[in-house]
Amino acid sequence: MPLSPSYNPQTKEPIGPADLAPIFASELIRQEVSTERYIDIPSEVRDILTLWRPSPLYRARRLEKLLKTPAKIFYKYEGVSPPGSHKPNTAIAQAYYNMKDGIERIATETGAGQWGSSLAFATQLFDMECKVYMVRGSYDQKPYRKMMMQCWGADCIASPSPETNAGRAMLEKDPETSGSLGMAISEAVEDAASHTNTNYSLGWVLNHVCLHQSVIGLETLEQLKMAGEETADFVIGCAGGGSNFAGLAFPFIREKMAGRMPACQFIATEPSACPTLTKGLYAYDYGDVAGYTPIMQMYTLGHGFVPPSIHAGGLRYHGMAPLVSLLHHEGLVDAVSCHQNEVFAAAVAFCRSEGIIVAPESAHAIKTVMDVAAECSRTGDAKTIVFNCSGHGNFDLSSYEAYFAGALPDYEYPADLIAASLKDLPVIH
Amino acid sequence: MLIGFVVNPVAGMGGAIGLKGTDGAVEEAKQQGAVPVAPGRARMLLSLITPGVHTFLTAGGPMGEELFAEAGISAEVVYIPDGAETTGEDTRRACRAFVNRGCGLILFCGGDGTARDVFAVAGDTTPLLGVPSGVKMYSGIFAATPAAAADCINRLEEAVMTDAEVMDIDEVAYRDGRLAVTLTGIARSPALTGHLPSSKWATDTRHEARAQAEIARFITDIMRRDTLYLIGAGSTTAAVIQALGEEGTLLGIDAVFDGDIIARDLNEVGILQLLDKYPRVQAVVSPIGAQGFVLGRGTQQFSPVVVERIGPENFIVIATEAKLSRTSALYLDVGDPEISARFPDSLPVVCGYAMARRMPLIR
Numbered sequence: 001m002p003l004s005p006s007y008n009p010q011t012k013e014p015i016g017p018a019d020l021a022p023i024f025a026s027e028l029i030r031q032e033v034s035t036e037r038y039i040d041i042p043s044e045v046r047d048i049l050t051l052w053r054p055s056p057l058y059r060a061r062r063l064e065k066l067l068k069t070p071a072k073i074f075y076k077y078e079g080v081s082p083p084g085s086h087k088p089n090t091a092i093a094q095a096y097y098n099m100k101d102g103i104e105r106i107a108t109e110t111g112a113g114q115w116g117s118s119l120a121f122a123t124q125l126f127d128m129e130c131k132v133y134m135v136r137g138s139y140d141q142k143p144y145r146k147m148m149m150q151c152w153g154a155d156c157i158a159s160p161s162p163e164t165n166a167g168r169a170m171l172e173k174d175p176e177t178s179g180s181l182g183m184a185i186s187e188a189v190e191d192a193a194s195h196t197n198t199n200y201s202l203g204w205v206l207n208h209v210c211l212h213q214s215v216i217g218l219e220t221l222e223q224l225k226m227a228g229e230e231t232a233d234f235v236i237g238c239a240g241g242g243s244n245f246a247g248l249a250f251p252f253i254r255e256k257m258a259g260r261m262p263a264c265q266f267i268a269t270e271p272s273a274c275p276t277l278t279k280g281l282y283a284y285d286y287g288d289v290a291g292y293t294p295i296m297q298m299y300t301l302g303h304g305f306v307p308p309s310i311h312a313g314g315l316r317y318h319g320m321a322p323l324v325s326l327l328h329h330e331g332l333v334d335a336v337s338c339h340q341n342e343v344f345a346a347a348v349a350f351c352r353s354e355g356i357i358v359a360p361e362s363a364h365a366i367k368t369v370m371d372v373a374a375e376c377s378r379t380g381d382a383k384t385i386v387f388n389c390s391g392h393g394n395f396d397l398s399s400y401e402a403y404f405a406g407a408l409p410d411y412e413y414p415a416d417l418i419a420a421s422l423k424d425l426p427v428i429h
Numbered sequence: 430m431l432i433g434f435v436v437n438p439v440a441g442m443g444g445a446i447g448l449k450g451t452d453g454a455v456e457e458a459k460q461q462g463a464v465p466v467a468p469g470r471a472r473m474l475l476s477l478i479t480p481g482v483h484t485f486l487t488a489g490g491p492m493g494e495e496l497f498a499e500a501g502i503s504a505e506v507v508y509i510p511d512g513a514e515t516t517g518e519d520t521r522r523a524c525r526a527f528v529n530r531g532c533g534l535i536l537f538c539g540g541d542g543t544a545r546d547v548f549a550v551a552g553d554t555t556p557l558l559g560v561p562s563g564v565k566m567y568s569g570i571f572a573a574t575p576a577a578a579a580d581c582i583n584r585l586e587e588a589v590m591t592d593a594e595v596m597d598i599d600e601v602a603y604r605d606g607r608l609a610v611t612l613t614g615i616a617r618s619p620a621l622t623g624h625l626p627s628s629k630w631a632t633d634t635r636h637e638a639r640a641q642a643e644i645a646r647f648i649t650d651i652m653r654r655d656t657l658y659l660i661g662a663g664s665t666t667a668a669v670i671q672a673l674g675e676e677g678t679l680l681g682i683d684a685v686f687d688g689d690i691i692a693r694d695l696n697e698v699g700i701l702q703l704l705d706k707y708p709r710v711q712a713v714v715s716p717i718g719a720q721g722f723v724l725g726r727g728t729q730q731f732s733p734v735v736v737e738r739i740g741p742e743n744f745i746v747i748a749t750e751a752k753l754s755r756t757s758a759l760y761l762d763v764g765d766p767e768i769s770a771r772f773p774d775s776l777p778v779v780c781g782y783a784m785a786r787r788m789p790l791i792r
Contacts, residue, residue, distance in 0.1 A: 308784045411784060411786055412786070412787055414777050414783060416777075421652070421653055423653075
C-alpha cells in the first residue's frame with residue numbers, strides 16, 4: 001500500500017528533499033519520506049515530553065454508567081500538556097530539529113490556536129522566535145489562546161493579514177473574510193520563504209507530524225495492557241487534518257495489519273460542515289488556498305473551500321493527511337460526520353460524567369463514542385472502545401455559552417447538490 | 430440613532446373576536462367588544478427600552494405621544510392626527526414626517542396592514558422594525574415579541590440589516606376563509622443573529638448583499654446544463670439572477686435555462702407551459718415572511734400542480750444567515766397535504782458558498 005508521491009506546485013514534478021529544503025529542517029524532510037518503522041525520539045525531546053508524558057489513559061466508568069452501556073470506554077487524555085492538547089508532541093520535535101539546523105525563527109498557521117500555542121511553547125524552550133498566523137475567526141473568538149502565545153513569546157496576528165502577498169490578495173478579494181486554515185498556511189509558507197533563517201512548521205497533515213503523534217497510540221497500547229485489555233474493538237478520534245487521529249490509531253492499525261487485532265475498527269469523526277473524508281473526493285489537491293504547498297493525494301473538498309465558522313476551528317480544513325486518506329480509501333478507516341449541536345451535547349454529557357470540559361474538536365470523537373456505546377447497549381456487546389481526548393476546552397467556553405443559549409447553527413456541506421452538478425461533467429474516453 | 434415610533438391604536442382588535450383583521454372593520458370590532466391590543470404591546474416595548482441610547486420621534490395622542498409620556502421617555506411629536514379615529518393615512522403621514530426629519534429607523538406597532546402603510550412611505554431606504562400587535566403578521570419585518578424588538582433597539586449597533594418581505598393579505602378573502610397572501614415589497618430590517626459570539630464574527634453576516642452574492646455564486650456554479658431553473662421570489666433569489674448578469678424580478682418568479690433568462694415574472698400557467706417543454710427542472714426558492722414559508726405564502730405561482738410537476742426533491746432552498754436567524758424552522762403550505770407530506774422533515778438551506786444549514790420543515 002505505497003503512498004502516492006506529492007508534486008511540486010510549480011514544476012508539477014514529484015517532490016524530492018530539495019523541494020522541501022527551503023522551508024523545512026533536514027531531519028524533518030528525512031522523516032517525511034522515511035519508510036523506517038521506528039524513528040527514535042531524541043533524548044532532548046524526551047526530556048521535555050516527560051513534563052506531561054506518558055499522558056494518562058482513563059477508564060470512563062461514569063460515562064459508561066450514564067450511558068448504561070456494557071462497553072468499556074477508555075480515553076487517552078492529551079489535555080495535560082502545558083498548552084492543553086496533543087499538539088506539543090510534534091511541536092517540540094519540530095522546534096528541536098530546526099534548532100539543530102541553526103534555524104532561529106519559525107512561521108506557522110493556527111486555527112483554534114492549539115497548534116500555535118504549542119509551537120510558541122516549543123520554540124521558547126529552544127530560544128527561537130515564532131510567528132503565528134491565526135485564522136481570523138478564531139483570533140477574534142479565542143483571545144486567551146492568543147495571550148498564551150504571547151506568554152510564550154510568539155508574535156500572533158490574524159490571517160489573512162496585510163503582511164504577506166497571499167494575505168493582501170485574499171483581503172482584496174474579500175476584506176471581511178473570516179479566514180481559513182488554507183489561507184493561513186499560504187501566509188506562513190510565504191513568510192518562511194521570504195525571511196532569512198526562518199523555517200515553516202505544520203502541525204498536522206504531513207507524514208512527520210503523524211509520526212511524532214504516534215507516541216499517543218504507542219503509550220495507549222502499553223497502558224491498555226496494564227489495564228488488562230489485550231485488544232480494542234473501536235479506536236476513535238476526531239479528524240481535521242488527521243494527526244491526532246493518526247497518533248492514536250496508527251499503532252493500533254499496525255496491530256490489526258499484523259493480525260493481532262483483527263476485529264479492531266477505526267472511526268474518524270469530522271464536522272458535517274467540513275466533511276472531508278465522508279463527502280470529499282480522493283484526488284490530488286493543494287494543501288493551501290494560494291497553491292504554495294505540495295500537491296498531495298488526499299480526500300479534499302477543494303483547496304478553495306472556506307468552511308463555515310464552526311466552533312471546532314481545528315477541524316476547519318479542506319484536506320486530510322495523505323496517510324489517513326489512503327487508509328480510508330483502502331477501507332481500513334471509517335469516517336462519520338456530526339453536527340455541532342449534537343457534538344456539544346456529547347461534550348456536556350462527558351464533562352458532567354467525567355469532569356473534563358473538552359475542546360470542541362475532541363467532542364466530535366466523544367459523540368461517535370457515545371453512538372458506538374449506545375449500539376453496544378442495544379446488542380449487549382461489551383466492546384472495548386478507545387478514543388483520543390485530544391485537548392481541554394477551557395478556552396472554548398464562549399462556544400459552550402453559544403450552545404447553552406441555543407445559538408449554534410447546524411451547518412452542513414451541501415454534498416448532494418454538488419454531486420448532482422458534477423454528474424453533468426463531460427466524460428472523455 | 431433617530432428613531433420614528435408609530436402605533437396603530439386599533440391594530441389587533443379583530444383577532445379575539447375572529448375578525449381576522451381590522452382593516453375597514455374597526456367599528457364592527459368595537460361593537461363586538463374588542464379592545465385594542467397595540468397600546469399594551471407598545472407599553473411593553475417602551476418599558477424595556479434603555480433610556481438615553483436613541484432619540485425618538487413619534488405621532489400625537491394614542492399613536493405614540495401618550496405612551497412615551499406614560500413610560501417617562503422623551504419623544505418629539507412630529508405629526509398630530511386630525512380626528513379621534515386614526516387611519517392608515519395617519520400612519521403614512523406620521524412616517525412621512527419621520528423620513529423628512531431624517532430618521533434612521535421606523536419602529537411601529539401593528540400588523541400586516543400597518544406594515545404595508547409604513548412600507549409605502551419608507552420603501553427599501555429607511556429600515557423598519559415591527560412590534561407584533563396585529564391580527565395577521567406574515568411580513569418578515571416583525572420581531573418575535575415586544576421584548577425581542579426592545580432588545581434589538583437596545584443593541585442596534587450589533588444588529589445585521591436584513592432584507593425582509595412585506596406581505597399583503599386580501600382581508601376580505603381572509604374573512605371568507607381564503608388565504609391570499611402576496612409579496613408586495615422587500616424592506617430593510619435589523620436583526621440580532623444571536624449565534625455569533627463576538628462582534629468580529631458578526632462581520633461574516635453583517636452585509637446582507639455580500640452574503641447573498643456568496644449564495645448566488647454557489648448556485649450559479651452548480652447549475653446543471655439542460656435544466657430549467659425556476660427562481661424566485663425575494664432579494665436572495667434575485668441575487669442569483671444578478672449573478673448570471675441579468676436583472677431578476679424581485680417579487681416574482683423567473684425562468685433560467687443554460688445561464689440565460691428565458692421568461693420573467695411567471696404566473697402558474699406560464700410555469701406549466703415551460704414544464705411541458707423542459708423535462709429537467711429545479712426550483713430555487715427562499716423563505717418568505719416572518720414565519721419563513723418556503724412555499725405557500727407570497728409565491729402562489731408555485732401552485733399544488735406546479736409543485737407536483739417539479740417534484741419536492743428538486744427544490745433548492747437558499748437564505749442568508751441573518752434571515753435564518755429570524756426563524757427556528759421553515760414552513761410549508763403547498764395547499765395539498767399529500768404533496769406537502771412528500772417533502773422531508775428537514776431541509777439543507779444553502780446559506781453560503783458550499784455551505785448549508787439544516788432547518789426543520791413544518792407542514
